Amino acid sequence: DAGVIQSPRHEVTEMGQEVTLRCKPISGHDYLFWYRQTMMRGLELLIYFNNNVPIDDSGMPEDRFSAKMPNASFSTLKIQPSEPRDSAVYFCASSSTYGYTFGSGTRLTVV
């Protein structure tokens, strides 16, 4: 089991550009979560899916953020246009009965 796989590990982009973060959950996990970590706010839940369906997106900061889960093995988080305040580490996690497993995260820097 390779765990939750996120790509890219690091992303540096210019303000105004579109950024797409990717996540492959653990096979068989029916929940998928996107979190953002910053010094100021810690780990914030952005959105989560159950069986590929978005359940709660109340944590998505604004319309510039969108997330999709087209199938059970893939999810994306897109920021368009990106802004410097979006700089953070973005984590994907998947879950089954036995709890969350996090990916290693994507460190996003918007300059």
Added chain:
Amino acid sequence: DQQVKQNSPSLSVQEGRISILNCDYTNSMFDYFLWYKKYPAEGPTFLISISSIKDKNEDGRFTVFLNKSAKHLSLHIVPSQPGDSAVYFCAASSNSGGSNYKLTFGKGTLLTVNP
């Protein structure tokens, strides 16, 4: 509005001594609590959990205590080891057996165990 609060950003202890990490919560609907450990450049990993029907759960060197009336939980590590140096996140859920559902995290406490 932080529903899960870890008021100590950092903690430093000597190897072999006890580490006590604290966490407070405000949402009385939370009924399941977890601690995660995070090393640099890695995702958080599950450490230990406790249901609100218990006041203590122990796993080796790690013990979590829950005081529901005070809305407070703590993680004790005895004895502390240098490999325990990491950021520790407290998390809470309002679903029974809530590890399936969304977790609300605190900001984390950086523990440094000095040799």
